[in-house]
Amino acid sequence: MPLDPCPPVEAMQVLEVSLDRSSATSAPGYGSVLATTSLGPPVLQRWCVWLEPADHQPPDRWEQRWTLALESALSVWEEVLPITRVKSPAQAHIQIFQQRPPRRRIGSKWRASNGRSRLQVVEVQRRGQWRLEPHVDVLVSPELRASGIEATAVHELGHAFGIWGHSPQPDDVMAVHQNQTPVLNLSERDQVTLNWLYQKETNFGQLIQTSPK
Numbered sequence: 364m365p366l367d368p369c370p371p372v373e374a375m376q377v378l379e380v381s382l383d384r385s386s387a388t389s390a391p392g393y394g395s396v397l398a399t400t401s402l403g404p405p406v407l408q409r410w411c412v413w414l415e416p417a418d419h420q421p422p423d424r425w426e427q428r429w430t431l432a433l434e435s436a437l438s439v440w441e442e443v444l445p446i447t448r449v450k451s452p453a454q455a456h457i458q459i460f461q462q463r464p465p466r467r468r469i470g471s472k473w474r475a476s477n478g479r480s481r482l483q484v485v486e487v488q489r490r491g492q493w494r495l496e497p498h499v500d501v502l503v504s505p506e507l508r509a510s511g512i513e514a515t516a517v518h519e520l521g522h523a524f525g526i527w528g529h530s531p532q533p534d535d536v537m538a539v540h541q542n543q544t545p546v547l548n549l550s551e552r553d554q555v556t557l558n559w560l561y562q563k564e565t566n567f568g569q570l571i572q573t574s575p576k
């Protein structure tokens with residue numbers, strides 16, 4: 364039997380590593396506006412993704428609608444990235460929750476949003492070996508039209524998969540402001556940016572030589 368690509372996490376410690384504006388001045392697509400870390404872009408060659416299951420059994424129609432929209436959003440990314448769906452959150456790099464993000468204070472205003480992604484840089488032990496990994500929580504609100512849930516999920520998953528920034532073009536999934544018509548599929552520019560990002564050198568996914576204290 365082949366080894367499970369997503370063995371459960373046995374131990375984890377969070378590092379004080381932040382996302383910073385990249386120093387790239389020219390890059391394909393909107394690569395030059397993306398944030399990165401001092402350890403390289405937080406990307407992996409294979410992602411383990413956990414989707415929060417419905418609370419009710421059988422799921423109510425709102426839960427069904429949210430799950431369907433999230434499945435569609437994930438399938439968009441599955442066409443371009445190796446993704447393994449996992450049953451337990453303890454196996455995942457990315458955990459997706461059916462939850463409206465808490466409002467955030469920006470200056471003197473409170474801002475609501477439909478989705479939010481939060482990155483932590485972690486050292487993780489799996490199958491006895493320590494690696495550097497991104498650990499991302501994604502919140503997608505269920506209180507939207509179905510196409511709104513799907514567009515929000517495609518966008519937030521873009522962040523989770525390492526695209527920490529926004530495109531200035533409204534027809535990209537990573538657009539800072541989207542048009543009235545929700546963007547549900549990657550544009551040419553999204554794909555070019557993604558390819559560039561995944562070819563960069565990174566410490567993420569690599570073994571950590573000295574075991575952490």
Ligand SMILES: [Zn+2]
Pocket residue numbers: 518522528529
């Ligand atoms: Zn965003």
